[in-house]
Amino acid sequence: MSQMMSESAVQETCITPITDQNLEDQNIRDEKKVELTSDPYAYLDRCGFSSEKFKIEIRGLPKFYGIGELKKLLNSKLQLGSNKIKPPKKRSNWLYVCFRSDADRQAAIVALNGHTWKGSVLQAFEAKPAPDPLVNKRNHEMEDNVDGGEAKKLKVDDEKSLEERLRDSTTPLWNVTYCQQLEDKQKKVRSLLLSLSRDIVKANPTLAPWIKSQKAKHEGLPCELLPIRPSPVQDGYRNKCEFTVGLNEVTGEPTVGFRVGSYVRGFTGVGSVDCLKHVPQRMKEVAKLFEQFVRQSDLGVYNPETQEGNWRQLTVRLAHRTSQLMLIVGIHPQSLPDSSIDELKTGIRNFFQDGPERVGNVSSLYLQLIKKTMSGEEPPPLQHILGETHVLEELSGLRFRVSPQAFFQVNTPAAEVLYGAVAELAAPAPGAAVLDVCCGTGTIGLSLAQKTGQVLGIELSSQAVADAKENAALNQITNCEFFEGRAEDIMGSVISRVTGKDILATVDPPRPGLHQKALIQLRRAEKLKKLVFMSCDPKAAFKNFVDLARSSSKTFQGLPFVPVRAVAVDMFPHTVHCELVVLFERLDVTLHSQ
Known part of the structure; x- marks a missing residue:
C-alpha cells in the first residue's frame, strides 16, 4: 500500500x-x-530582416554585362543602395535585386523602369520572396503522405542510411578507387581545355591559326596538358573544417558534424563526421569532445528555420606538421547578457584547459559571435580566450603563421605539390619580379622568393597581409613586400614598384575568379610576360581564361595571353574538385605568322 x-x-x-x-x-x-509547418513565408515576419522582403526583378538586361558593372549602375550611377544581387543559375536577361526597405525598393523600380543600359531598355517590378525551402520540403512530404502514402514517394536518397547520405554530400567519390578519381578529374580538365580553345577563337579570331597549330601538337588541346598530380595523402588530409552544430535527425541529439545536404534543399539535420575519409582523426576526436560540452550546456542548438538557439558551429584548424590545434566556437548570442557570454567563455576555456578533455591538446581557442544585421551576416568578431593567437605550419621547407580567418590551402602535403607545379610551369628568371595576386598569407610568393629577385603580394584581407609580413620575417626572407587592398584598386601602384625588367604574375583568386578590372590591369602591364593562374573551380574562372586571350582593344590593352601548359593537382581527394594550374604567355600573332 x-x-x-x-x-x-x-x-x-x-x-x-x-x-x-x-x-x-x-x-x-x-x-x-x-x-x-504550412507557411513557407512565415520567416519574413519571424526572423527580422531578410533580403527577400524587398526584392525586385529586372528584365531586359543586355546580352553581355558583368555583375560588377551592374552594381556600379545601381549603387554608383543611380545611387539606389542595393543590398544583394541574385542572378539565376544559368545566364539570362533577368535577375533579382534586393534592398533594405520598401522605400528603397520603390525608388529602384521608378529609376530602373525604362532606363537604357548598354543599348537595352530595362524593366523593373516587385518580385515575390522565395519560399522557405525547409517548409516547402516539409509541405511536399505531407502532401505525398496524404495522396499516396509515404512508401510510394520515397526517393533513392531517403532509402540510404544517414552515414551514406553524409558521405555522398561531402565526399561524393568516397567509394571510387583513387586511380579512378584521378582519371575522371583529368578527363574533366581535358574537356574544359577543349572548350577553352573554341571560346578563345570566338573572342580573338586572329588566334585561330595558332590554336590550330597547338591542337595539332597537343592532341586537340590548345596547350600541353601534363598528367594530373596526385595528393600525397588521400585520407584525413584537411587542415581546416567548419563543423555545424545541429540536431541529429535520427537520434534528435545535439551533434557537431556536417549538415546532410543544404538548407536550400530543405535539410537541417546534422550527422557525425566519424565516417568521413577526408577529416583527420584528431579533428573527429575534438568534435566529439565539444559535442559533449554542448550536450551538457543549458544553451540550445541554433535552429536555422526559427533562428532560435545559440550553438552554431565549430571551426577547427590543425597544423599537421607542428600538431598545433586551433578551435573557433561560433554561437548566436541572441539576447544573452555580457555576463552570460563571459561565463560561457570561462566554461569553454576550463573545459579544454583543465578538465579531462585537455587530451584535445588545444593550443588556440576563440569565441565567435555570429548574428544577423540589416545587411545579413556580418563579419563575426572573434574573442581570444585561450593559448596562442595563431598556429604555425611548415610548408615547402618554410614556416607559416596562420591566423583564425586567414586563407591557407586545406591540404598541406598537396599544397607542396601545387607550389612545386607553379614553380615548374613558371620557370622564373633569377632577376624577375613576382606579382603575387590574391597572395593570402604569402605562401606562393615566399616559396618562389629564392628563385626571383623581387616578390610583391596583393591581398584584400588585412589579417592575411599581416601574416604574410610575419611569415617573411619568420623565414628571414627580405625581398618580399605585401600590400593590402583590392587587386583592381592597387595593382597599378604595386606594379610601379617593380625594379626589374620582367614580371611573372601568380594568380590564386577566390572560387569565382579574378575581378575583371584586375585582369584588365594585368593585360596593360607591359613588363608582364608570363602569368600562372591557379583555380580550384576552373569552370568559374573560365571567363578569366578567355578574357586573357581577347583581342587587343580599348578595354583589353596589350598583347593577349594564351595558354601554354597546364596541370591539375588533386587537392581534394574523394571529391569532384581539383586545382588547375595554367601557364599563360604573351603572344604577338604578327610575329608568329611570319
Whole structure:
C-alpha cells in the first residue's frame, strides 16, 4: 500500500496541473507549429530582416554585362543602395535585386523602369520572396503522405542510411578507387581545355591559326596538358573544417558534424563526421569532445528555420606538421547578457584547459559571435580566450603563421605539390619580379622568393597581409613586400614598384575568379610576360581564361595571353574538385605568322 501511494505521489509530482494559462501556452505552441509547418513565408515576419522582403526583378538586361558593372549602375550611377544581387543559375536577361526597405525598393523600380543600359531598355517590378525551402520540403512530404502514402514517394536518397547520405554530400567519390578519381578529374580538365580553345577563337579570331597549330601538337588541346598530380595523402588530409552544430535527425541529439545536404534543399539535420575519409582523426576526436560540452550546456542548438538557439558551429584548424590545434566556437548570442557570454567563455576555456578533455591538446581557442544585421551576416568578431593567437605550419621547407580567418590551402602535403607545379610551369628568371595576386598569407610568393629577385603580394584581407609580413620575417626572407587592398584598386601602384625588367604574375583568386578590372590591369602591364593562374573551380574562372586571350582593344590593352601548359593537382581527394594550374604567355600573332 505504501509503495502504491509512493508511486501515486511520484506521478502527481510529474503531472502539470491543467490551467487556463497552460492551455493558452499550449495553443500558442500548436499555432506556431502549424505556422512553421504550412507557411513557407512565415520567416519574413519571424526572423527580422531578410533580403527577400524587398526584392525586385529586372528584365531586359543586355546580352553581355558583368555583375560588377551592374552594381556600379545601381549603387554608383543611380545611387539606389542595393543590398544583394541574385542572378539565376544559368545566364539570362533577368535577375533579382534586393534592398533594405520598401522605400528603397520603390525608388529602384521608378529609376530602373525604362532606363537604357548598354543599348537595352530595362524593366523593373516587385518580385515575390522565395519560399522557405525547409517548409516547402516539409509541405511536399505531407502532401505525398496524404495522396499516396509515404512508401510510394520515397526517393533513392531517403532509402540510404544517414552515414551514406553524409558521405555522398561531402565526399561524393568516397567509394571510387583513387586511380579512378584521378582519371575522371583529368578527363574533366581535358574537356574544359577543349572548350577553352573554341571560346578563345570566338573572342580573338586572329588566334585561330595558332590554336590550330597547338591542337595539332597537343592532341586537340590548345596547350600541353601534363598528367594530373596526385595528393600525397588521400585520407584525413584537411587542415581546416567548419563543423555545424545541429540536431541529429535520427537520434534528435545535439551533434557537431556536417549538415546532410543544404538548407536550400530543405535539410537541417546534422550527422557525425566519424565516417568521413577526408577529416583527420584528431579533428573527429575534438568534435566529439565539444559535442559533449554542448550536450551538457543549458544553451540550445541554433535552429536555422526559427533562428532560435545559440550553438552554431565549430571551426577547427590543425597544423599537421607542428600538431598545433586551433578551435573557433561560433554561437548566436541572441539576447544573452555580457555576463552570460563571459561565463560561457570561462566554461569553454576550463573545459579544454583543465578538465579531462585537455587530451584535445588545444593550443588556440576563440569565441565567435555570429548574428544577423540589416545587411545579413556580418563579419563575426572573434574573442581570444585561450593559448596562442595563431598556429604555425611548415610548408615547402618554410614556416607559416596562420591566423583564425586567414586563407591557407586545406591540404598541406598537396599544397607542396601545387607550389612545386607553379614553380615548374613558371620557370622564373633569377632577376624577375613576382606579382603575387590574391597572395593570402604569402605562401606562393615566399616559396618562389629564392628563385626571383623581387616578390610583391596583393591581398584584400588585412589579417592575411599581416601574416604574410610575419611569415617573411619568420623565414628571414627580405625581398618580399605585401600590400593590402583590392587587386583592381592597387595593382597599378604595386606594379610601379617593380625594379626589374620582367614580371611573372601568380594568380590564386577566390572560387569565382579574378575581378575583371584586375585582369584588365594585368593585360596593360607591359613588363608582364608570363602569368600562372591557379583555380580550384576552373569552370568559374573560365571567363578569366578567355578574357586573357581577347583581342587587343580599348578595354583589353596589350598583347593577349594564351595558354601554354597546364596541370591539375588533386587537392581534394574523394571529391569532384581539383586545382588547375595554367601557364599563360604573351603572344604577338604578327610575329608568329611570319
